[in-house]
Amino acid sequence: MAGVGYTAFTRDSGVSTLTLACRAIMAALDDAGLGPGDVDGLATHRVGDSVAPTVVGPALGVHDPTWHLDQFGGGSVSHAVVGQAALAVAAGLAETVVCYRAVNARSEFRMGGTGRGLPVSPEIQFQAPYGYVAPPQQYAMYARAHMLKYGTKAEHFGHIAVTQRASAAKNPRALMRTPITLDDYLAARWIAEPFRLLDCCLETDGACALVITTAERARTLRRPPVLISAAAWGGGASHLSGGAADPTTSAAAALAPRLYAQAGLGPSDIDVAELYDCFTYSVLVQLEDYGFCPKGEGGPYAVSAGRLPVNTHGGFLSEGYVHGINHIAEAVSQLRGDAADRQVPGAEVALSTAQPGYILPATSALILTKG
């Protein structure tokens, strides 16, 4: 990984997703010391809410990429896109790939609560008639199941929201930088009990891009390289009507062993983790399912003093929600040692994860290491 780039994160960008994508890609290429003429691959994921590589490429004068990927999907595939780009580079199909995600998720295409049904599953027909359609509802349902089974408390979720806001206060990119307290969390209005407003990620306009190339080439470029040590895809049981016997376990539990095996590392080797935080609960369940604490103890672990640094940029709860890719970009910054006030001292190994497979049974994750 040779470069990262962002647009500003806002609530109304005033520009198209094409413009956002181009701005983020140009910033990432500049970070790497490259230009559009060096790009021979483009990759993104989207759910009918953004621009394809076949539009972005020509807009930047990249007319004949040797590889591209237009992955259907939301947060569960955010890290899979980078994994596939790495495979394309390793296979020699492309030398320099830009991965991007560009959304006007506040001003144009809101993810939940608008009556826009999930475009991906016939099972929505058994849920929508009851007013059960949106990700905050689904995650709230699983969060309650975890509370009932393991005694997880609102204060555990609240601590995650408070801690991430404190990190965002040190992050100039973050949309929400005013610190909050546990009392603020508990006083926030209900969205879908047991979730309050501050359990939910921000709806954000913005884009983020990454530059992926061979390790050899990355070592010759402007920034210290970050290596992709593992990229894994996971399924696990469906949490929709047909499936899982245990809704308190995410698809990450199935993925984690093969991710760690690929890297030859384990949970104790991770210095910093950027865990997909569409909601507070998704952080808590991933702390368990990626092996940082025993199953059921994610709540007590999240509030423990010695816990792993998580979502150092503030995450989707406080930095902004660009659907996964901004987690990867923050992990890169941490490993390059350029995360300024929020730098985890000596960070050499980072875990970054996608939506842990609660809406549909799919997830993806990366282990990145200092080059």
Next chain:
Amino acid sequence: MPDRDSAGWWELLARGEFAVQRCASCDTLRFPPRAFCPACHREGAHWAAIEPEGTVESWIVNHQAFTPGGAEPYLVVMVRLAAVPGCFVYGNWRGAREPRGGQAVRGVHTRAGDGVVLLDWRPAGP
């Protein structure tokens, strides 16, 4: 709303019944309706009427209308079906008090405003 896999299921529900599919080859029960059995990978199934009974796995109390025309607050319950291992169904709650984890519940056929018959849930027993 029904699709080619589910139309028959919705017709049964509209007649006041509750059914899942039973695999014609290996007898495995499955829901939602679909052509292939995930256990034996064969096509073919019969409708198996089951009691609309289960236990409360979880619930949410919605404080905003997530669908057009909804009135908040409203409660959606996630029910673990007794007759089909590992199968969850969702519906609105028709109990006087909030549900409890593990509470035994029973389905209630209800006619929604648009005439569609749905299945809500209430505490089991008289």
